[in-house]
Amino acid sequence: MAYLLLFVGGDPGQIVRNPSTPKQYQKFIMLPNSVFQRLVKWCPWLLRVRDEPKQPVKVLVTGAAGQIGYAIVPMIARGLMLGPDQPVVLHMLDLPRSADALKGVRMELIDAALPLLRGVVVTSDEAEAFKGVNFAVLIGGWPRKEGMERNDLIAKNVTIYRSQASALQKHAAPNCKVLVVANPANTNALVLKEFASAIPTKNITCLTRLDHNRALGQISEKLGVHVGDVKNAIVWGNHSSTQFPDASHATVRTEQGEKPVRELVADEKWLREEFVSIVQQRGAAVIKARKQSSSLSAASSACDHMRDWILGTPKGSWVSMGVHSDGSYGVPEGIFYSFPVTCEKGEWAIVQGLQVDEFARSKMELSVNELEEEKVIAYELVSS
Numbered sequence: 001m002a003y004l005l006l007f008v009g010g011d012p013g014q015i016v017r018n019p020s021t022p023k024q025y026q027k028f029i030m031l032p033n034s035v036f037q038r039l040v041k042w043c044p045w046l047l048r049v050r051d052e053p054k055q056p057v058k059v060l061v062t063g064a065a066g067q068i069g070y071a072i073v074p075m076i077a078r079g080l081m082l083g084p085d086q087p088v089v090l091h092m093l094d095l096p097r098s099a100d101a102l103k104g105v106r107m108e109l110i111d112a113a114l115p116l117l118r119g120v121v122v123t124s125d126e127a128e129a130f131k132g133v134n135f136a137v138l139i140g141g142w143p144r145k146e147g148m149e150r151n152d153l154i155a156k157n158v159t160i161y162r163s164q165a166s167a168l169q170k171h172a173a174p175n176c177k178v179l180v181v182a183n184p185a186n187t188n189a190l191v192l193k194e195f196a197s198a199i200p201t202k203n204i205t206c207l208t209r210l211d212h213n214r215a216l217g218q219i220s221e222k223l224g225v226h227v228g229d230v231k232n233a234i235v236w237g238n239h240s241s242t243q244f245p246d247a248s249h250a251t252v253r254t255e256q257g258e259k260p261v262r263e264l265v266a267d268e269k270w271l272r273e274e275f276v277s278i279v280q281q282r283g284a285a286v287i288k289a290r291k292q293s294s295s296l297s298a299a300s301s302a303c304d305h306m307r308d309w310i311l312g313t314p315k316g317s318w319v320s321m322g323v324h325s326d327g328s329y330g331v332p333e334g335i336f337y338s339f340p341v342t343c344e345k346g347e348w349a350i351v352q353g354l355q356v357d358e359f360a361r362s363k364m365e366l367s368v369n370e371l372e373e374e375k376v377i378a379y380e381l382v383s384s
Contacts, residue, residue, distance in 0.1 A: 004251060007235070012049065055260060056087040056088055056119070057089070057134040058092040058133040058134050059076055059089070059090055059091065059133065059134065059135045059137070060135065062094070062164070063078070063093070063094060063138075063139035063141065064092035064093060064102060064139070065092075065102045065105060066094070066098075068298045068302075069105070069140075070295075071298075071300075072139070072302055073105060074108075075299060075303050076088060076117055077109060077114040077117040078114060078119065080303045081306045082307065082311075083310075087118045089118050089119040089121070091121045091123070091128075091130075091131075092106070092121065093123060093124065094140065102124075113238055126163065126167035127165075127167055127171055131171045131172075132176075133172050134174070134176055134177070135179075135310075136168065136172065136176055136178045136179070137179050137306070138164065138179065138181060138192075138360050140182060142157050142160060143183075144183065148188050150240075153183070154381070155377075157183075157383045158191055158382060160182075161180075161191040161192055162382065163193045164192065166196075168199060169197070169198045170219065174199075175200070175203065175263060176203060177346070178205065179206070179305055180192065180204070180205070180207065181206075184205035184238075184374060185207055185208075186206050186239060186372070187334065187336070187378050188206065189206040190375060193324065193336075201296065203324070205336075205348070206239065206321075206323075206338075207298075207302055207322065208239050208243070208320045208321065209302070210302075211235040211239065211279060211320065212235045212301075212319055214245075214278075214279045215234075215235060215245040215250075215279050216233055219252070219275075222270070223252060223261075223265065225254075229252050229253040230261070231250075231251060231316075232340070233245065233250040233261075234246040234250075234318075234320055235320040236320075236338055236347070236363070236367065237363075237370075242367040242370045244276065244363035244364055246278050246360055247275060248357070248360065252264055264379060305321060308343050309321070309348060310346055311343075312345065313342045318340040318341060318342050318351045320334050320339070321339065322337065322338045323339060323348060324339075326340075326350065328350045329354075329356060330361075330365070334375070335370070335372065338367075338369065
């Protein structure tokens with residue numbers, strides 16, 4: 001009987017034979033880490049091939065007593081963010097008035113007996129919360145309330161994110177990777193970038209994966225296909241009502257191979273109007289339906305964002321991430337803007353060379369204008 005052993009980290013498909021064992025009895029196949037991560041989702045016992053367990057990493061969640069925080073911390077502790085073999089120490093930050101609720105979340109995490117969870121820190125002190133963290137998911141922020149103008153929302157959050165930038169700068173691990181979830185997410189990320197100069201700009205991102213996932217969901221519903229068969233939708237721009245969900249490059253896996261969404265839908269009016277409007281207004285629709293903002297989907301998409309960033313995107317696929325613009329697609333440098341990106345070895349790269357028609361360009365410009373206005377407001381508040 002031959003035995004097949006799987007090793008991680010080699011060249012894809014590389015076969016290595018044990019020189020001390022006859023060829024017919026034993027083979028070793030080297031697997032790249034990305035393939036291994038996908039395999040262990042279905043075959044957890046494959047983790048046994050790891051000789052040395054990974055060291056725990058520290059993950060910070062701010063606003064952890066809130067609904068998104070409550071939803072995301074067990075996801076992180078179950079390996080849905082950083083992989084099923086990555087132990088974590090959770091740092092949870094919230095306001096002093098939420099201290100009891102935060103303690104309750106800690107109790108539940110302990111009661112869940114999660115094998116990957118190696119420790120929980122609960123605090124209302126930013127210095128303690130950010131100390132040594134490798135990953136930071138910033139959910140806490142001033143929520144937009146009825147009658148509040150966007151300028152007022154920016155003013156409230158500039159103060160919060162300037163303070164958190166200082167804590168990030170002073171206390172986080174030097175290569176800490178940051179995801180901003182709290183709105184206005186793009187401009188909050190910009191404030192972090194300005195006041196946490198020790199953190200590489202490419203390590204600061206903001207969440208538009210929720211909008212990206214919503215776009216995939218709408219396409220799958222329209223076509224009656226599994227959402228896992230839909231890929232390469234794009235969300236351009238700001239995480240606001242000016243964002244542009246773009247299905248012009250999206251494809252669907254069918255029995256006949258991959259097909260463009262535009263070909264399968266064959267309804268340009270739906271793609272340019274109803275699809276765009278549904279994705280743009282989905283958050284408001286959720287609030288109207290459940291009387292509370294999106295929590296489960298926001299937490300899930302934040303995990304998706306970080307997992308793909310750290311572990312890599314599948315070959316031939318891209319995702320939407322809010323990142324610091326380098327001028328790609330004519331988007332001015334100096335703002336955080338959602339682009340299609342691919343990720344590999346913990347680094348993201350904007351997908352280049354996609355065709356952008358006049359309709360798409362006009363929609364993309366709306367977000368550029370809004371983000372430039374938000375940038376001016378934020379800088380004025382910072383300098384005053």
